[in-house]
Amino acid sequence: MALNRDAILGAVDVQTEKVFVKEWGDDVIVRGLTGEELDAYQASIRQLRPRLDGKGMESVLIQDNMRAKLLVKCLVDEAGERLFTDQDTAALGSKNGRVLDKLYDVAAALSGLSDEEQEAMEGNSETPADNGASTSSSPETSSTAP
Template sequence: MGADDILGADDVVIEPVTVPEWGGRVVLVRGLSGEERDAWEASIRKIRPSLSKKGEQEIVVDQTNARAKLLVKCIVRADGSRVFTDQQAPALGRKNGKALDRLYDVATRLSGLSDDEEQVIEGNSETTEGGDDSPSSSPETSDTPEPNS
């Protein structure tokens, strides 16, 4: 494949999800683009001074409203345009947790987020530490089982 083939490929995947908590309505969820995924990941990673190693920094995941921050980027209309702005994440985060989890599971799958990344978001992983600003270190996961969907 050439550059034109790749750039011209229609690779957007949208999946309908029925949400019983919202009257059985169908919500359309699409996967993130690479650019959107990078922005979302950056929005939930924070660099702070290490609590255990003086003079070093550590990267931590800010779980505050992480699901809603992802979903505002992934919930779309039939034409693929976003329903929410990034600024509406706090309001979306106040909706039913079970409904958000259902949509989040679809959004992470369609966006190619790995199980390791999901466990970090859900708090089932150790803090990532590093001596620089790079968020590229891979966190270790714990043995905590993931609940069934």
């Protein structure tokens, strides 16, 4: 028998994982994002702007504090409450990059950001030229506006 609406909406499906952080001397709890949170996170690290060649628009990855931006949403206490607010992104981003990278990988996996999705986010999405041929160059990673 297939699940009904109430069973799906009532399912506790957001996963958590304890991760020992040697540099911080203890475990932290990483929680995966909900679908709504994941969409908002992905939108927050993309910028749509005109292509340099004037042919359409391109989506550019904004990498500034990308890991910390995810982690402030995913690090939680034993009760599942966030440890940080979005305003703590810069402060968390000042911590050890290797630690943030390790925790980012866990948060990304728990949130459904597969390797392929992460590569696509780090690539350069674009609107194809009129003939359908791609005219993209290397991905732009700067957050400065044109």
